[in-house]
Amino acid sequence: MQKNEPIRMCIACRVRQLQKKLIRLQQNNNNIFPFTGRGRSFYLCSSCSEDEKKVKGLIKRFRLSTDDSERFVKYLKELDKNG
Numbered sequence: 001m002q003k004n005e006p007i008r009m010c011i012a013c014r015v016r017q018l019q020k021k022l023i024r025l026q027q028n029n030n031n032i033f034p035f036t037g038r039g040r041s042f043y044l045c046s047s048c049s050e051d052e053k054k055v056k057g058l059i060k061r062f063r064l065s066t067d068d069s070e071r072f073v074k075y076l077k078e079l080d081k082n083g
Contacts, residue, residue: 019043025041
């Protein structure tokens with residue numbers, strides 16, 4: 001009998017997917033960055049990371065400043081490009 005793979009939910013669209021297909025991020029001091037292995041985190045699916053409207057909603061939800069939001073958008077675009 002095989003062990004089941006963990007399923008997680010995207011914070012933006014609330015769709016459940018396999019954990020390895022989602023992007024794991026965390027927030028600290030109004031910054032969003034890749035999960036460091038400590039603290040709480042959240043997951044974002046690749047389709048939501050490409051959706052401009054959903055990204056704007058996340059920026060508003062986490063109350064990011066203009067500089068932080070620009071950094072977050074650049075990070076998501078880089079992830080999309082590099083995989």
